[in-house]
Amino acid sequence: MARTAIMPTPDEAVAGIEDGSTVLVGGFGLAGMPFDLIDALIRQGAADLTIVANNAGNGDVGLAALLAAGRVRKVICSFPRQVDSYVFDELFLAGKIELEVVPQGNLAERMRAAGAGIGAFYCPTGVGTSLTEGKEIRSIDGRDYALEYPIRGDYALISAHIGDRMGNLVYRKTARNFGPVMATAATTTIAQVSSIVPTGDLDPEAVVTPSIYVDRVVAVQARHYTVQGAR
Amino acid sequence: MIQTATALAPEQLAARIAQDIPAGAFVNLGIGQPTRIADHLAPELGVVLHTENGMLGMGREAKGEEIDPDLTNAGKVPVTETPGASYFHHADSFAMMRGGHLDVCVLGAFQVSESGDLANWHTGKPGAIPAVGGAMDLAIGAKDVYVMMTLFAKDGSPKLVPACTYPLTGVGCVSRIYTDRAIFEITGDGVRVTETFGIGVDELRDRLDVPLETAHPAG
Numbered sequence: 001m002a003r004t005a006i007m008p009t010p011d012e013a014v015a016g017i018e019d020g021s022t023v024l025v026g027g028f029g030l031a032g033m034p035f036d037l038i039d040a041l042i043r044q045g046a047a048d049l050t051i052v053a054n055n056a057g058n059g060d061v062g063l064a065a066l067l068a069a070g071r072v073r074k075v076i077c078s079f080p081r082q083v084d085s086y087v088f089d090e091l092f093l094a095g096k097i098e099l100e101v102v103p104q105g106n107l108a109e110r111m112r113a114a115g116a117g118i119g120a121f122y123c124p125t126g127v128g129t130s131l132t133e134g135k136e137i138r139s140i141d142g143r144d145y146a147l148e149y150p151i152r153g154d155y156a157l158i159s160a161h162i163g164d165r166m167g168n169l170v171y172r173k174t175a176r177n178f179g180p181v182m183a184t185a186a187t188t189t190i191a192q193v194s195s196i197v198p199t200g201d202l203d204p205e206a207v208v209t210p211s212i213y214v215d216r217v218v219a220v221q222a223r224h225y226t227v228q229g230a231r
Numbered sequence: 232m233i234q235t236a237t238a239l240a241p242e243q244l245a246a247r248i249a250q251d252i253p254a255g256a257f258v259n260l261g262i263g264q265p266t267r268i269a270d271h272l273a274p275e276l277g278v279v280l281h282t283e284n285g286m287l288g289m290g291r292e293a294k295g296e297e298i299d300p301d302l303t304n305a306g307k308v309p310v311t312e313t314p315g316a317s318y319f320h321h322a323d324s325f326a327m328m329r330g331g332h333l334d335v336c337v338l339g340a341f342q343v344s345e346s347g348d349l350a351n352w353h354t355g356k357p358g359a360i361p362a363v364g365g366a367m368d369l370a371i372g373a374k375d376v377y378v379m380m381t382l383f384a385k386d387g388s389p390k391l392v393p394a395c396t397y398p399l400t401g402v403g404c405v406s407r408i409y410t411d412r413a414i415f416e417i418t419g420d421g422v423r424v425t426e427t428f429g430i431g432v433d434e435l436r437d438r439l440d441v442p443l444e445t446a447h448p449a450g
Contacts, residue, residue, distance in 0.1 A: 028284045028321075029307035031300060054321075058307075081362040082307075092360055101361045104283065105325025105368035112322040125329065126367045128348075128402035173318055174284050175301035180320040208320075 004167025004214050006196060010040035013190050013218040017046040017155055024111065024151075024182040025053040025063055026158035029082075032175035033062045034159040034192045036220040041157070047071045052111070052151055054104065054178060056080035056088035067091060074098035076151065078107050103131060106148055108181050114150035115184025115213075123148045156186035160209065163193040163219075164202045167211035176208065183213040190215065194222040232446045237429040238411045246271040248337060248379060248409050252278055256334040259283065259369060262306040265337040265379050279315075281333055283365040285324045288316030305365065325365070328372035336373035338366065340380045340405075342395045345441045347405040347417040349378065350397035363400075370401030382410035389439050391415065391422070418444075 007013035014037055017023065023041075027033030042065060049072050056075045057064030064087040066072060080088050080099060091097040102110070103125050113121055122145035126132040136147040158179040161172035169191055171179055183189045191209075196219045239247065241264060249271035252258055259281045260266050269291065272278045280289040282304045289304060290311035298309040319327075327333060342350040352366045353359065370376060380390055391408060408415040413435060414426040423444040424432055436443055 029303065031284070031303050031307075079362045079364040081360040089360060093358065099360075101363055103363050103367040104321070104365040105329060105372075108321035108325050123329070124371050126401075127371070129367060129399045131363065131367065171318070173299065173302040173312070174282070174286050176318055176320050177285050178321050181322045 004211050005216050006165060007216050007218040010036040010192065010218050010220060011043060013037060013192070013216050014040045014044050014157070017041060017044060019046055020048045021046060021154040022050040022052065022152070024153035024156040024158075024178075024186050025051055026156070026177065026179045026182050027062070028054050028174065028177040029058055030062065031173075032159050032171070032177045032179055034157045034190075035062045035223055036192050036218070037157040037159075037190060038062050038066050042066055042069050042071070045071075048073045050074045050076065052076045052107070052153060052182075054078055054107065055082060056085055056092075056099075058082060058084045060087065064088070067097070072097060074100065076100045076102060076107070078102055078104035101131065107151070108178065110148055110151040111153075111178075111181045111185040113148075114152040115181065118150060120147055120149045122146065151185065153182065153186035154188065156182040156189040158182050158189065158191050160191050160193045162202065163191060163196050163214070163217045164211075165196060165199045167191075167214035167217055168202050168207045169193065169209035169214060169217075170202060170206055171208055180209045183209045188215045189213055191217050192220045193217060195219055232424070233426040235426075235428045239428045241411070242267065244379065244409060244411055247414075248377065251377075251407075252276070252335060254278070257281055257287070257332065259328070259333055259336040259373065261336065261338040261366075261369065261379075262364075263339045265339060266304075266306065268337060268379075281324075281327070282310070283321075283324050283328065283369070285319050285321060286312070286316060287319075288313045290316075325368050325372075328365075328368055331372070331374060333373040335375045335377060336369045337377045337379050337409075338369060340378045340390065340408075341397045342390050342392050343378050343380075343405050343408050343417075344395050345391070345393055345417070345422050347403045348395050349376070349400045349405050350395040351378075352400045353398045355398045366400050370404045375406050376401075376404050378405050378408045380408070380410055382412040383438075389441075391439055391441055393440055415443075
């Protein structure tokens with residue numbers, strides 16, 4: 001019954017991530033991306049990773065840097081191709097990385113299902129398109145649905161705004177995005193936050209991710225990025 | 232049927248679509264051209280904009296000191312928040328879409344078929360990197376899916392077609408198509424032209440391989 005551990009540094013926070021792990025990485029573009037945890041993972045050296053994220057890296061920072069370091073075997077995401085996704089584009093076109101494209105809402109719901117103990121669910125998204133080819137289709141009340149399975153992570157790396165010493169988390173604006181869902185869907189959830197406050201300082205009514213989902217928290221210096229890359 | 236003498240410029244088309252957004256509606260505007268519609272929605276209409284990365288009550292694009300890396304739209308452009316805005320995570324954002332709570336979404340398209348099939352996510356060309364984002368979720372989620380596009384591709388080929396040749400995003404999901412040359416309704420029985428811009432119905436019938444009804448018997 002391990003309670004949330006407050007980690008002194010990002011490097012200690014990512015200790016133990018094994019080669020071949022499936023890692024859920026928060027963020028939508030650069031908003032909510034756990035830059036410090038990813039940089040620490042690059043130093044830590046785990047390889048042959050499967051990354052689940054909305055995008056496949058922007059510019060040269062964060063997830064793009066992990067890809068550039070050659071540590072990622074496969075990316076499961078909704079939207080790899082962007083104006084600044086050149087690191088992924090080059091690896092993919094050279095056949096050096098696998099890609100599984102999942103509709104954005106299915107990506108979120110499949111992780112939600114994993115965290116909520118749902119074995120699978122029927123979803124109307126993508127029915128009749130190439131992204132549901134080979135999936136079981138069931139007609140319910142006259143509408144067709146495809147069977148979708150959960151996506152579980154060995155680890156989740158997320159970025160939140162403030163944590164308390166219990167591991168409760170609050171987020172900031174649209175940087176919340178995948179964080180609360182990924183936190184529920186991994187065996188070990190690691191959160192970076194801009195500050196850790198004493199237990200009781202967060203309004204219980206405002207907690208978004210309850211501490212039960214969080215295994216390790218580390219406070220980092222807030223970094224400011226523009227949407228196009230590091231500033 | 233309304234007819235004008237010239238084709239609509241993108242800004243005029245955006246303004247025209249804005250006229251059809253009901254007061255008080257919850258609306259998602261797709262990345263690209265549909266984003267322009269927001270500039271034509273009068274504040275007193277009380278339309279609430281949804282952005283699938285997790286916000287209701289999205290405001291205009293942020294400028295200068297307003298730019299906050301933690302506050303962007305689905306196109307990753309920095310935006311502002313309006314009074315009464317709310318934030319939520321991705322599973323909730325797509326649940327409200329899939330669950331039929333969103334009134335209208337307006338999407339761009341490569342092609343729309345006469346039965347309302349939508350193709351807007353992938354060209355299917357060799358070497359093209361597929362990227363779907365929220366397109367498939369939006370296509371089947373909103374109560375009404377409107378398409379905003381040019382009627383003809385750069386090579387002159389029509390984008391309203393009998394059957395899509397590009398990979399599909401959704402089946403039978405589009406209810407209206409707003410283009411620079413005409414507005415079409417997908418009725419369930421066929422395609423009805425409701426307005427034309429600098430083109431006659433006869434010429435539309437000539438250039439489109441799709442049977443067209445008109446709102447009123449007119450040329």
